[in-house]
Amino acid sequence: xxxxxxxxxxxxxxxxxxxxxxxxDQSETDVWRAIDDFYETLxxxxxAPERLERDQFMEQLVKGASKQVAQLDQLIGTHAAHxxxxxxxxxxxxxxxLAAFExxxxxxxxxxxxxxxxxxxxxxxxxxxxxxxxxxxxxIHRDLKSSSxxxx
Numbered sequence: 001x002x003x004x005x006x007x008x009x010x011x012x013x014x015x016x017x018x019x020x021x022x023x024x025d026q027s028e029t030d031v032w033r034a035i036d037d038f039y040e041t042l043x044x045x046x047x048a049p050e051r052l053e054r055d056q057f058m059e060q061l062v063k064g065a066s067k068q069v070a071q072l073d074q075l076i077g078t079h080a081a082h083x084x085x086x087x088x089x090x091x092x093x094x095x096x097x098l099a100a101f102e103x104x105x106x107x108x109x110x111x112x113x114x115x116x117x118x119x120x121x122x123x124x125x126x127x128x129x130x131x132x133x134x135x136x137x138x139x140i141h142r143d144l145k146s147s148s149x150x151x152x
Contacts, residue, residue, distance in 0.1 A: 004057060005116065008098065011061035012120055014038045015094045018066055031066045035059060065094075065101040072100045079139035080132075091125045092133060099137050103144055110141040 018034035039054075065072060073085040076096045085093060099117035103110055114137045121133045 005119070007055050007057040008061065008116055008120060009123070010038065010055055010058040011065075011098055012091070012094055012124060014058065014062045015065055015098065016090055018062070019090060019094055031063060035062060061098055061101065064105070065097045068101060068104070069097065072097045072104075075100055075104075075140060075143075076136060079143065080136045089125065089129065092121065092129050095120050095125070095133055096136055099133075100140055103137075103140060106148075110137075110145075114138065114141065 014034050017037065018031055021034065022030050076093075077083075077085045080088070080096075088096075095117050098120075099113050102108060102113045114134065117137055118130055118134055121130050125133075
């Protein structure tokens, strides 16, 4: 079983691939194709693809974020001052989508989700993106916290 951090790295890679290739209809088939393509890159000719252990957490993140991409992009766009989601660097955009998805699912503390997103940003994006991603996610967290507090 892969660690959650490794699963997030994989999810970012798959979501990035899906985002580059997605069609206007954003079909679920496109998501599965990106996931399957990822698994195919993990095995050598000697390894049978059916013997590869599936990364359930990675698949959950990718399927959830891709299914809710319109809502996530709206949430991100609302909190990314002077930035349109479609104009953001692809890596940053997909890190934000993954983290925003996890925040809306509320299965982990937001501080953990933000920290994991910042680690992904440090590893896969530029140094200047770290403060941008942090600011957007912090604003999303405050908004989700205030809206969930208002519902109680």
